[in-house]
Amino acid sequence: MKGKATSFDIAHYAGVSQSTVSRALRGSPLVNEETRRRVVEVARKLNYKVDKNASNLRAQQSSTLAVLLFEDPTSDESQINPFFLSMLGSITRACAKAGYDLLVSFQSSSNDWHADYAESHRADGIILLGYGDYMDYQSKFERLLESDTKFVCWGANVEGRPELTVSCDNSRGGALVAEHLIELGRTDCAFIGDTSHHSPEFSARFNGFAERLKTHGAHVSERKIATAISTEESGYQATKSLLANNIKFNALFGASDLIAIGAIRALQEAGLRVPHDVSVVGFDDLAVARFCTPPLSTVQQNTTLAGQMLVANLLNLIAKQEVDVASSVLPPQLIVRQSSK
Amino acid sequence: MKGKATSFDIAHYAGVSQSTVSRALRGSPLVNEETRRRVVEVARKLNYKVDKNASNLRAQQSSTLAVLLFEDPTSDESQINPFFLSMLGSITRACAKAGYDLLVSFQSSSNDWHADYAESHRADGIILLGYGDYMDYQSKFERLLESDTKFVCWGANVEGRPELTVSCDNSRGGALVAEHLIELGRTDCAFIGDTSHHSPEFSARFNGFAERLKTHGAHVSERKIATAISTEESGYQATKSLLANNIKFNALFGASDLIAIGAIRALQEAGLRVPHDVSVVGFDDLAVARFCTPPLSTVQQNTTLAGQMLVANLLNLIAKQEVDVASSVLPPQLIVRQSSK
DNA sequence: TCCCCGTCTGACACCGGTGTCATAATGTCG
DNA sequence: CGACATTATGACACCGGTGTCAGACGGGGA
Numbered sequence: 001m002k003g004k005a006t007s008f009d010i011a012h013y014a015g016v017s018q019s020t021v022s023r024a025l026r027g028s029p030l031v032n033e034e035t036r037r038r039v040v041e042v043a044r045k046l047n048y049k050v051d052k053n054a055s056n057l058r059a060q061q062s063s064t065l066a067v068l069l070f071e072d073p074t075s076d077e078s079q080i081n082p083f084f085l086s087m088l089g090s091i092t093r094a095c096a097k098a099g100y101d102l103l104v105s106f107q108s109s110s111n112d113w114h115a116d117y118a119e120s121h122r123a124d125g126i127i128l129l130g131y132g133d134y135m136d137y138q139s140k141f142e143r144l145l146e147s148d149t150k151f152v153c154w155g156a157n158v159e160g161r162p163e164l165t166v167s168c169d170n171s172r173g174g175a176l177v178a179e180h181l182i183e184l185g186r187t188d189c190a191f192i193g194d195t196s197h198h199s200p201e202f203s204a205r206f207n208g209f210a211e212r213l214k215t216h217g218a219h220v221s222e223r224k225i226a227t228a229i230s231t232e233e234s235g236y237q238a239t240k241s242l243l244a245n246n247i248k249f250n251a252l253f254g255a256s257d258l259i260a261i262g263a264i265r266a267l268q269e270a271g272l273r274v275p276h277d278v279s280v281v282g283f284d285d286l287a288v289a290r291f292c293t294p295p296l297s298t299v300q301q302n303t304t305l306a307g308q309m310l311v312a313n314l315l316n317l318i319a320k321q322e323v324d325v326a327s328s329v330l331p332p333q334l335i336v337r338q339s340s341k
Numbered sequence: 342m343k344g345k346a347t348s349f350d351i352a353h354y355a356g357v358s359q360s361t362v363s364r365a366l367r368g369s370p371l372v373n374e375e376t377r378r379r380v381v382e383v384a385r386k387l388n389y390k391v392d393k394n395a396s397n398l399r400a401q402q403s404s405t406l407a408v409l410l411f412e413d414p415t416s417d418e419s420q421i422n423p424f425f426l427s428m429l430g431s432i433t434r435a436c437a438k439a440g441y442d443l444l445v446s447f448q449s450s451s452n453d454w455h456a457d458y459a460e461s462h463r464a465d466g467i468i469l470l471g472y473g474d475y476m477d478y479q480s481k482f483e484r485l486l487e488s489d490t491k492f493v494c495w496g497a498n499v500e501g502r503p504e505l506t507v508s509c510d511n512s513r514g515g516a517l518v519a520e521h522l523i524e525l526g527r528t529d530c531a532f533i534g535d536t537s538h539h540s541p542e543f544s545a546r547f548n549g550f551a552e553r554l555k556t557h558g559a560h561v562s563e564r565k566i567a568t569a570i571s572t573e574e575s576g577y578q579a580t581k582s583l584l585a586n587n588i589k590f591n592a593l594f595g596a597s598d599l600i601a602i603g604a605i606r607a608l609q610e611a612g613l614r615v616p617h618d619v620s621v622v623g624f625d626d627l628a629v630a631r632f633c634t635p636p637l638s639t640v641q642q643n644t645t646l647a648g649q650m651l652v653a654n655l656l657n658l659i660a661k662q663e664v665d666v667a668s669s670v671l672p673p674q675l676i677v678r679q680s681s682k
Numbered sequence: 683t684c685c686c687c688g689t690c691t692g693a694c695a696c697c698g699g700t701g702t703c704a705t706a707a708t709g710t711c712g
Numbered sequence: 713c714g715a716c717a718t719t720a721t722g723a724c725a726c727c728g729g730t731g732t733c734a735g736a737c738g739g740g741g742a
Contacts, residue, residue, distance in 0.1 A: 004460070006698060017722045022700060032720060047488060049460035053398035054698035058727050062394065064444075082628065087424040092447050101463065103405075119345070119390035119726095122442065147388060157350050203593045232632075261632055287423065291573075291602055293634035347728060358692045361732060373690060395728035398697050613709095 070130025089305025128153035174208030175331035193255025235262025411471025431648025469494035515549030531616035534596025576603025635679035
């Protein structure tokens with residue numbers, strides 16, 4: 001046998017037509033059980049595998065999803081945010097469980113997207129993953145909507161289409177942090193992150209945090225807010241700049257774990273003890289959080305569930321089925337460790 | 342315009358034949374520059390994208406690679422080894438740079454592989470990633486070789502086919518650790534990992550380590566070796582069992598960072614100070630290593646380079662070009678941090 | 683003028699499946 | 713025994729491109 005076997009080869013050896021082979025192998029009820037057995041047997045012997053390209057072409061669907069991962073443009077080239085990698089893991093699993101393949105692609109937000117996976121029929125739908133510039137996204141979303149591409153995204157909201165988004169209840173997560181710090185009596189808080197509309201997730205965390213503090217008579221002074229993107233280095237620098245300006249606080253909320261870890265480094269370098277002098281809380285619950293010094297209190301986002309929801313919602317979208325919007329906002333959970341005891 | 346545009350639509354609007362459209366869009370020198378401009382313009386206007394399924398089917402190649410990630414079967418369901426995720430990142434980038442798409446799939450070693458990506462023409466080649474049971478792999482490798490599937494793998498050697506493997510010089514990495522500990526005067530060493538043939542990478546690290554110690558008159562006592570797989574928990578348990586047996590040592594080499602991190606936890610719980618009482622060194626240089634307490638000395642594997650090599654070698658294999666075996670063994674680098682000062 | 687050649691284009695078979703339709707074989711009922 | 717439903721199968725068009733081949737066209741040389 002030269003080259004790969006085709007369904008015609010199977011048909012030949014099984015003494016049936018090619019049509020019957022196709023039907024038999026896909027479990028059509030139209031074919032006789034005895035015939036099917038014969039076909040399956042021959043196919044196994046010849047190590048026959050259905051050609052996905054031919055099958056996809058004819059069936060006009062690919063049983064494949066694509067993940068587009070947008071990195072923070074300024075983040076380190078080599079290291080990808082562990083939070084998204086963890087998400088990627090659960091998406092992969094959820095995909096496999098649904099019998100779909102998964103294409104993965106990293107994009108830099110600066111570039112134009114290579115988001116033609118759907119248009120070129122390589123994927124039936126697309127999952128968008130990333131913190132990213134909110135304003136920048138909307139125009140891309142419009143292009144996707146226009147070309148009738150099926151997609152869902154994590155975090156960022158698509159205007160007027162809530163069914164396309166799965167996200168953590170960031171605002172509530174911020175509130176949980178506020179409550180925790182209030183219980184500890186640490187209401188003189190700093191915030192490292194981004195309160196602008198450029199980062200809807202970070203600002204939601206901040207707003208939930210600030211509002212809950214306010215209901216307890218505390219508030220976050222403008223001076224105690226420093227801007228950072230989600231890297232350790234950025235968190236470190238932002239915190240250092242606060243300290244350099246001689247700004248005092250007894251608690252610090254980092255908009256992500258990486259930021260909080262960088263903040264801890266800055267605090268410790270300045271001779272401040274965590275949590276004795278400053279309680280620190282992060283957001284994400286990366287695997288690192290357990291291992292840093294001191295172990296980091298944080299708000300856990302359930303990436304397993306998130307990945308499952310993203311896949312499930314996307315598949316519903318593709319099948320033109322109803323998507324449950326309400327359940328796509330995932331509950332955050334406060335994990336208290338030593339950094340805020 | 343209903344549905345997606347096809348090359349026939351473009352042909353119609355550009356007033357040429359479908360053949361010419363195909364040629365024009367793929368830059369064939371046969372088509373007149375003026376004609377090409379017209380075709381390209383129409384294609385842009387109609388937002389036309391070549392159908393990959395049709396193209397792949399006809400061309401009998403997919404411009405796609407697949408990564409199969411094998412997890413340690415006993416490892417935690419939700420968390421994937423960060424080392425491989427980091428590798429995945431660099432593979433993705435290398436793929437994109439070469440103009441290939443990337444399919445990602447997680448496999449449990451226990452299950453039969455769904456490695457039919459190549460047979461079903463979904464991918465031109467496969468990258469195998471994972472620590473795994475060496476013996477178990479050889480039979481799978483044979484099956485891949487038999488079906489003439491193009492593949493490369495990380496770490497594990499395919500018998501008699503060195504060109505299919507990219508790996509870190511684990512033995513040399515172990516030797517670097519030995520030298521470092523000798524310099525510190527810490528030659529009473531424990532090893533946590535796996536010295537059996539089941540884990541070729543771990544045992545190579547151990548052998549390189551033990552041999553170098555021997556040339557300096559030291560050696561690793563059998564009693565000071567404990568078996569662990571590459572998880573924090575496993576490293577913790579293995580170390581605890583050593584301590585429970587009242588075994589003393591002033592240095593500990595963990596076969597991976599996760600193991601070393603677990604070991605540190607066990608040591609600290611037992612009241613031993615790191616590095617004052619025991620110097621600890623790991624292997625991998627995960628992002629975590631910098632952040633744990635104390636920051637972990639470790640052997641860095643260059644995952645960026647590794648990913649590039651895997652992709653490059655696989656593409657050479659597919660193109661039936663020579664593969665440079667020698668350069669596929671990557672040099673490890675010792676990173677000294679506080680855990681072994 | 684005729685022939686040849688280079689340039690450019692169109693017609694057409696083909697990749698390997700899937701879905702539809704026609705039909706043969708068998709059974710069922712009045 | 714004929715009309716008709718049921719079951720199982722084969723023939724064939726089709727998905728949307730790619731590669732081959734034949735041919736149209738214009739120019740240059742004899």
